[in-house]
Amino acid sequence: MYTTMTVLTLTSLILPIITTFIKPNKKSLYPHYVKTTIASTFMISLFPTTLFMCTDQETIISNWHWTATQTLELSLSFKLDYFSMMFTPIALFVTWSIMEFSLWYMHSDPNINQFFKYLLIFLTTMLILVTANNLFQLFIGWEGVGIMSFLLIGWWYAREDANTAAIQAILYNRIGDIGFILALAWFLFHTNSWEPQQMLLLNTNSNLLPLAGLLLAAAGKSAQLGLHPWLPSAMEGPTPVSALLHSSTMVVAGVFLLIRFHPLTESNQSIQTLTLCLGAITTLFTAICALTQNDIKKIVAFSTSSQLGLMMVTIGINQPYLAFLHICTHAFFKAMLFMCSGSIIHNLNNEQDIRKMGGLFKTLPLTSTSLTIGSLALTGMPFLTGFYSKDLIIETANMSYTNAWALSMTLIATSLTSAYSTRLILLTLTNQPRFPTLTNINENNPTLLNPIKRLTIGSLLAGFLIINSIPPTSPSQTTIPLYLKLTALSITFLGFLTAFDLYLLTNKLKMKNTSHMFHFSNMLGFYPSTIHRTIPHASLLMSQNLASLLLDLAWLEKSMPKAISHHQISASITISSQKGMIKLYSLSLLIPLFLALLLIM
Amino acid sequence: MCMADTPSRGFLMPCALVPWGSPELGWGASSLVEPRPLPAEMVATQQEMMDAQLRLQLRDYCAHYLIRLLKCKRDSFPNILACKQERHDWDYCEHRDYVMRMKEFERERRLLQRKKRREKKAAELAKGQGPGEVDPKVAL
Secondary structure (H helix, E strand, C coil): CHHHHHHHHHHHCHHHHHHHHHCCCCCCCHHHHHHHHHHHHHHHHHHHHHHHHHHCCCEEEEEEEEEECCCCEEEEEEEECHHHHHHHHHHHHHHHHHHHHHHHHCCCCCCHHHHHHHHHHHHHHHHHHHHECCHHHHHHHHHHHHHHHHHHHCCCCCCHHHHHHHHHHHHHHHHHHHHHHHHHHHHHHHHCCCCHHHHHHHCCCCCHHHHHHHHHHHHHHCCCCCCCCHHHHHHHCCHHHHHHHHHHCHHHHHHHHHHHCHHHHCCCHHHHHHHHHHHHHHHHHHHHHHHCCCEHHHHHHHHHHHHHHHHHHHHHCCCHHHHHHHHHHHHHHHHHHHHHHHHHHHHCCCCCEHHHCCCHHHHCHHHHHHHHHHHHHHHCCCCCHHHHHHHHHHHHHHHCCCCHHHHHHHHHHHHHHHHHHHHHHHHHHCCCCCCCCCCCCCCCCHHHHHHHHHHHHHHHHHHHHHHHHCCCCCCCCCCCCHHHHCHHHHHHHHHHHHHHHHHHHHCCCCCCCCCHHHHHHHCHHHHHHHHHHHHHHHHHHHHHHHHHHHHHHHHHHHHCHHHHHHHHHHHHHHHCCCCCCHHHHHHHHHHHHHHHHHHHC | CCEEEECCCCEEEEHHHCCCCCHHHHHHHCCCCCCCCCCCCCCCCHHHHHHCCCCHHHCCCCHHHHHHHHHHHHHHCCCCCCCHHHHHHHHHHHHHHHHHHHHHHHHHHHHHHHHHHHHHHHHHHHHCCCCCCCCHHHHC
């Protein structure tokens, strides 16, 4: 029953996609059909997850033997372990809420059926990625989510920014895919298998090369520093896309990959240090960037990137189960933050600048409440969802024998998280409205309210339920001094106080010119403008010089045809006494000849 | 949790299960510190831990409490708030194990420091440097 219901969960998602090919559905009921399918799939997926929590029994399902070469056997197999069993219902729950939200958000879009189909295909590929028992199947899911990300970011393809953002996402993800393919090749060459059971069994001395490849892949997919600009740019897509792909599911695929390979990474100190430092720098840098953004979706996007960095830090301190717990809890409140942003944006006639919002507490009570709860969960407010993972991560990092700089950066980033969350709430919800007064604001639609309510309940209770339901994965940090235990709470409170104080001050202070630090943060560290201009400029300059100087000038003019002709002409002029005056020569021949003929006659 | 890299096994074992005095322990290899007192014996057998399918990282001196906890959780499912006592027992055992390891570590560290000081003093005396002994009449 356990395996049957899991296979049923996966196959029932494919039915709505197949029906669009067999019987193209132009009716308005298709989105509701997709939403209902996902809701029922979520209910079905709870059974195997509950059975797993009760029995803690891992299973591998091998369905279809695809091909076998001399050394490699490929088959369609699903691994139903702790990670896939926990993540599947959470992904389905979040997707169900986002689908219902999309019914309201995208109701005026003429291609709403196609939009829902794309979201469904994305979800299917994501579940393929999560449940894959071999690297090839995982790669299929990996590329699938990348392609769907491209299609969904560029949904409004008539907008140039959307197209640019979609291409950007593809390019940065492709750089990460190089690492993935490198790891694939290495494992095939050294272990003759792409199945984790065999790879981990044969790989006693873990080599740095494949792990570095996997880290590069994770950095690309999970928007770590260096490969991060695509994530804030991806906010050009519709808000449901941002909520599903770029907060809860797709961006965590990179972290998920590292979690899957944690038996290899935990025995390699170099890769752990790299992961830790990369995660720490990412979490701090993106938190700094989020402080000075004015677009509500970009603030949440940078917040997502910062949390992904925190997950990397957690893997770097050899706590993959904690990182996975943070993936699960983060999905709830981050998707909800995006949905609340979408509600605000839609109600303010597509206004995304938080400087032009304000006073929404009375006009959008549920959205405001949910936004506040989501932000509190994000900052790690005690006993909300985020607390159970984030606080544990900070405590474990404090008690680990780890790099002090990485730990300090993580703590500062935690403080900045509460700072920008406070800024977001204060500017968006409180004080006087700064938008036009004739804006029609209402949140009466149940397709908007119900998903937000569901995710709010998830943000309140999911952490508690998950932490008490899962089997123990590692001993808890019970032996910890009080000052370390209270570190996370105190620095979060410090960040909140600082942001609140600065906000109160800015009401009274005269506007000053922006400082260099502000400019650095507002321009996202100048990273996108440098990288996106320098490399294409160098390529274009090189190609121009190659074409004009190397080909035209050097080859055609300086060396071969024109040079030869030039040399020949100058040589002939110099050597010969002939001046080339053909007419004169012919006349001087003809005239004496004519005169001679006259004389003879 | 203390982990020692055991090349022969290819995975990390808890320090407590690695033979005392082996080089894999690192700091625990000196002869200055005698093996730890109780509780340093495994209550849960290898067969019991295999039957319970415990993760390798959790197979330590407190594994018997963990097995009891897992059994309680399975029996009381779906009551997720049950098994508080079993959870506390396991946590407390891990806490005692941690405290004992830290005490051993600190003791060995201080013993090594004392050994280093004594060797330094002996080396200085051998060279003729250092404070030496002073005649009471001269001191007064």
